[in-house]
Every structure is written in C-alpha cells, then in structure tokens.
Amino acid sequence: MTPQLLINGISLGSVYALIAVGFALIFNILKFSNFSHGGLMSVTAYIGYVACVFLGHYIKDLPLFVVTLVAAALGGGLLALVVERVAFRRLRNSNSSVIYYFISSITMGILMENSITIFASSNFYSYPSFFPASVIRFGALSVAIPDLLTFLFSAAALVILLVVLFRTKIGLAIRSTSFDTSTAKLMGMDPNRVVAATFFASGVLGGVAGVFLGINYTLYPQLGQLIVKGFVASVIGGLGSISGALIGAVLLGVVEIFLIGLVGAGWSPVVIFVIMLVFLLLRPRGISGVIVQEKA
Amino acid sequence: MLSIENLHVAYGPVHALEGISLEVPRGQIISIIGSNGAGKTTLLNTICALIRQKSGTIKFEGRELSRFTHQIVKLGIVQVPEGRKVFAGLTVRENLMAGGYVLKEALRLQQNIEKMFDLYPILRDRQNQQAGTLSGGEQQMLAICRGLMAEPKLLLLDEPSLGLGPIIVNGVFQLIRRIREQGITVVLVEQNARKALALCNYAYVLENGKIAMRGQGRELLCDAAIKKAYLGECS
Numbered sequence: 199m200t201p202q203l204l205i206n207g208i209s210l211g212s213v214y215a216l217i218a219v220g221f222a223l224i225f226n227i228l229k230f231s232n233f234s235h236g237g238l239m240s241v242t243a244y245i246g247y248v249a250c251v252f253l254g255h256y257i258k259d260l261p262l263f264v265v266t267l268v269a270a271a272l273g274g275g276l277l278a279l280v281v282e283r284v285a286f287r288r289l290r291n292s293n294s295s296v297i298y299y300f301i302s303s304i305t306m307g308i309l310m311e312n313s314i315t316i317f318a319s320s321n322f323y324s325y326p327s328f329f330p331a332s333v334i335r336f337g338a339l340s341v342a343i344p345d346l347l348t349f350l351f352s353a354a355a356l357v358i359l360l361v362v363l364f365r366t367k368i369g370l371a372i373r374s375t376s377f378d379t380s381t382a383k384l385m386g387m388d389p390n391r392v393v394a395a396t397f398f399a400s401g402v403l404g405g406v407a408g409v410f411l412g413i414n415y416t417l418y419p420q421l422g423q424l425i426v427k428g429f430v431a432s433v434i435g436g437l438g439s440i441s442g443a444l445i446g447a448v449l450l451g452v453v454e455i456f457l458i459g460l461v462g463a464g465w466s467p468v469v470i471f472v473i474m475l476v477f478l479l480l481r482p483r484g485i486s487g488v489i490v491q492e493k494a
Numbered sequence: 495m496l497s498i499e500n501l502h503v504a505y506g507p508v509h510a511l512e513g514i515s516l517e518v519p520r521g522q523i524i525s526i527i528g529s530n531g532a533g534k535t536t537l538l539n540t541i542c543a544l545i546r547q548k549s550g551t552i553k554f555e556g557r558e559l560s561r562f563t564h565q566i567v568k569l570g571i572v573q574v575p576e577g578r579k580v581f582a583g584l585t586v587r588e589n590l591m592a593g594g595y596v597l598k599e600a601l602r603l604q605q606n607i608e609k610m611f612d613l614y615p616i617l618r619d620r621q622n623q624q625a626g627t628l629s630g631g632e633q634q635m636l637a638i639c640r641g642l643m644a645e646p647k648l649l650l651l652d653e654p655s656l657g658l659g660p661i662i663v664n665g666v667f668q669l670i671r672r673i674r675e676q677g678i679t680v681v682l683v684e685q686n687a688r689k690a691l692a693l694c695n696y697a698y699v700l701e702n703g704k705i706a707m708r709g710q711g712r713e714l715l716c717d718a719a720i721k722k723a724y725l726g727e728c729s
C-alpha cells in the first residue's frame with residue numbers, strides 16, 4: 199500500500215468519522231441506532247448546495263466553502279433538534295421500548311429523503327468545484343487539495359466536538375447522562391436539554407458530512423444512505439464509543455481505498471460487510487471494547 | 495422542612511407504598527429502616543420525582559414539589575442513590591463537577607471541590623483517576639461528596655453502608671455526622687438498623703410499604719419487636 203493511498207484513505211475515513219461519531223453520540227445517550235441520521239445528511243447536503251449557489255454570487259473559493267459548511271452544519275443542528283422533538287421526545291417521556299425508537303428513526307429518515315425528492319424532484323445536482331483539483335507536494339508525497347481540505351475540516355469539526363464534550367459544562371452533562379440518565383437527573387441535569395444538545399451536536403457533524411458526501415458524489419435524495427458506512431465504522435470501533443468510532447472510521451476509509459485498488463469498487467463493499475459481520479460475530483464490542491447494550 | 499402526606503406509589507399492579515406520612519424537621523437526621531423490598535428506595539425516588547406517585551402530597555418548605563427531578567435538585571434536595579452510581583468512566587474530579595452542576599459560579603465549583611478534597615483527602619490523590627477504579631468504600635465516599643457539591647439543604651442517602659466493610663462503614667457514618675454539623679438535614683435510609691438508629695434524631699420503620707413503627711432512635715433501639723426483627727440479624 200502506497201503512502202498516497204493511505205492519505206486518500208484517511209481523508210475518506212475522516213468523513214466516515216463525522217458520520218460515525220454523530221451516530222455514536224445518539225447511541226450513547228438514548229441506546230439506539232439512529233438511522234434518521236442518513237435522511238438528515240441528505241437534507242444538509244442540499245442545504246449546503248442552496249447556500250453555496252446563492253452565496254456563490256458574492257464570494258468564491260475558500261470563503262464560499264467555509265460558509266457552505268457552516269450553513270449546512272447549522273441547518274443540520276437545527277434539523278436534528280426538530281427530529282428529536284418530533285420523533286423521540288414523546289417516546290423518551292413514556293419510556294418506550296427500543297423498537298419504537300427504531301421505527302420512529304427509520305420513518306423520520308424516509309420522510310426527510312422523500313421531502314427532498316418532492317422539492318428537488320429526483321434531479322441530480324452537483325456542487326461547483328471549490329478548489330482547483332491540483333496537488334500539494336510534501337517531498338515525494340503529493341496530496342490532492344480536496345483530500346487535504348476534507349481531512350482538515352473534518353478533523354477541525356471533530357476537535358471542536360471533543361472540546362465541547364470534555365471541557366464544557368454541557369459536555370459533562372452529555373457524558374454523565376450517557377452513562378446513567380437517572381443519576382444525571384439527580385445531579386440537576388435536565389434530560390430534555392441534554393438530549394437536545396446531543397442531537398444538535400450530532401446534527402452539526404451530520405451537516406458537515408453531508409456537504410462532503412455531496413461534493414464527493416453528486417447530490418441525490420438517497421445520498422444519506424451512506425450512513426451505512428458510519429454504522430459499519432461504529433460496529434468495528436465499538437457501538438457507543440466515540441474513540442472507537444474515530445478509529446473504526448479511519449480504518450474503514452483506509453481499508454476501503456485499499457480494497458478498491460485490490461478487488462475493484464464492485465467487490466469492495468462486499469468485503470467490508472464481511473469484515474463487519476466478522477466483528478459482530480467475534481468481537482461484538484468492537485475494537486474499543488466498551489460494552490453498551492441497546493435499550494432493553 | 496419536608497412533609498409527606500398519605501403517599502401512595504405503585505409499579506403497575508404492585509403497590510410499593512401505601513399511605514406513607516412523615517415529617518423531616520430542619521437540621522435533623524431522620525432514619526428510615528426496613529428490610530429489602532420494604533419500599534425505602536421507592537420513597538426516596540418519589541421525593542426526587544424519578545417516580546410519580548398515585549396520590550398524596552410531598553411538600554418542601556411549605557410548597558408542593560415540582561414534577562421534574564432537575565428542578566427539585568435546584569430547590570436543594572439531593573439524593574445519593576443506592577449502589578453509589580458514580581459515573582464510572584468519568585474521573586473523580588469530573589464526578590464532583592457533575593455533582594456541582596447546579597452551581598451558578600465557576601469559582602464556587604472549584605471551592606467546593608477543594609472542600610470535598612479536605613473532607614476526604616483520598617479524592618484529591620485520585621482526582622484524575624476514573625471513578626470506576628476506586629474501591630467500593632471510596633466510591634461511596636465519592637458519591638456522598640458528589641451529592642454535597644450541590645450545597646443541598648436536604649440530603650437523601652440510600653443505604654450508604656450497603657456492601658461495605660466495617661471500617662469504611664464507620665467512616666461513612668462519621669461523615670454523615672459531620673454533614674449534620676454543617677446544618678444539612680439528612681434522611682438516612684438503612685438496613686444497618688443499629689447504626690442508623692444510634693445516629694438519628696427520629697426514625698421510621700417501613701414494612702411492606704407502610705410505616706410499621708416510629709419513634710426516637712434510642713427508643714426504637716430498646717424496643718423488643720425491633721430488636722427481634724432488625725437488630726438480631728445485623729449485629
């Protein structure tokens with residue numbers, strides 16, 4: 199494997215990390231797999247596109263890219279707040295079983311995808327190219343600028359999240375509530391507020407991921423189904439572990455790029471699912487080894 | 495300070511509390527003793543609104559309590575739950591910070607953390623260690639200190655001596671005595687009846703969701719029925 203491929207893999211993996219961590223945040227706190235996250239990423243990809251088309255008249259290149267990301271991130275955060283309110287709050291307040299969360303999240307995902315189909319019909323749009331497709335050389339290595347920026351901005355988003363989680367009061371509340379909701383309430387933490395904040399954070403990451411997915415592929419309503427990659431990364435890393443999701447995602451990105459070179463784009467997903475199944479069978483708690491059980 | 499009137503609580507068809515009434519005067523330690531399944535935890539959880547009552551009123555400083563746990567904490571009622579329930583993956587320091595979540599000022603938070611370190615110095619040495627790595631007794635002390643971080647007016651302790659060795663149990667009871675000296679009112683739920691009765695100002699005996707007996711701690715210690723049912727087993 200060449201260093202070149204490794205860098206491509208890490209760049210791809212950093213986008214998967216955004217998805218996987220957004221997914222893990224919700225899994226941690228509500229103990230279910232939030233598949234509506236895919237629909238949310240589809241919507242944010244379009245939000246970013248609209249922002250970028252409108253603002254493209256005024257600014258260009260890097261500033262336009264940053265503004266697009268911010269618009270999609272905020273859009274994603276706000277949309278996640280709506281999703282939490284509509285799809286999950288009543289379930290939480292009535293202590294519903296995990297199957298209802300599952301149905302609710304799938305339904306919400308489909309709803310968001312289909313809303314896009316209605317508004318954007320199913321035409322394909324694509325982002326303008328923000329940057330010249332040139333490369334930067336570091337000695338013998340040449341790194342494509344889009345890959346580099348993808349990595350840098352994904353990493354920045356994740357670092358901001360970690361700072362919020364580990365250095366702020368609301369971050370402490372999110373972590374405490376993830377460990378034990380009842381005891382967190384006894385500390386005076388308001389579960390509605392904490393869960394809403396978690397959804398917002400997850401939505402922000404989903405928004406950033408949505409833009410990168412939209413740039414890498416074209417825009418289409420089912421774009422967010424790439425959530426599956428985030429899910430695979432979570433399983434490999436250990437469901438409900440943030441560090442596991444990060445490791446799993448980067449690993450997945452690298453393995454995927456490597457496999458595409460080795461067995462081609464057609465077979466690569468097959469191999470990846472086999473790897474995931476192997477993990478589920480042999481080491482269901484993933485690399486990180488944290489055991490978090492789904493809500494009973 | 496806290497007054498409960500005719501409280502009924504049920505888990506579906508299972509009646510856990512049937513008409514509990516009790517008074518907790520300011521500055522005292524009130525013990526609630528009773529065997530496993532008597533409804534002690536249910537009572538504390540109902541006060542904290544983790545469980546909804548079927549009927550009955552709970553008043554704190556003359557006003558009926560909120561239906562939301564986090565707001566009850568803001569009023570100054572803090573529960574240290576049964577089984578300690580420290581946040582195992584958070585550091586000792588973070589656990590204390592979580593306990594001080596309701597404090598408004600960052601400075602107060604730091605001051606209170608220092609107070610807890612003075613109260614139980616092991617916490618200072620272990621502050622950056624994950625709470626799950628502490629021994630059972632240390633976790634219990636951490637859980638109580640975490641509860642004190644919020645500067646409660648009323649502290650509810652659910653079986654703080656459960657599963658601990660005799661030396662650390664003495665430490666826990668000493669700490670509870672010091673908490674009262676600081677003017678904090680305490681409701682102490684215990685199966686360790688002898689120690690709880692000796693420490694408290696007044697005690698209630700809970701049996702099958704009803705108050706079977708009540709009286710001053712020392713009176714109950716001498717009571718023949720109590721001796722037979724609760725003290726014979728755990729001396």
Ligand SMILES: Nc1ncnc2c1ncn2[C@@H]1O[C@H](COP(=O)(O)OP(=O)(O)O)[C@@H](O)[C@H]1O
Binds near residue numbers: 509528534535536537
């Ligand atoms: N979550 C629950 N669901 C159903 N029944 C419960 C639940 N929690 C407690 N109970 C029942 O309520 C009664 C009182 O339990 P609890 O308050 O935990 O007693 P204690 O703390 O005195 O040991 C017991 O009969 C117990 O089986």
Ligand SMILES: [Mg+2]
Binds near residue numbers: 534536
């Ligand atoms: Mg109990």
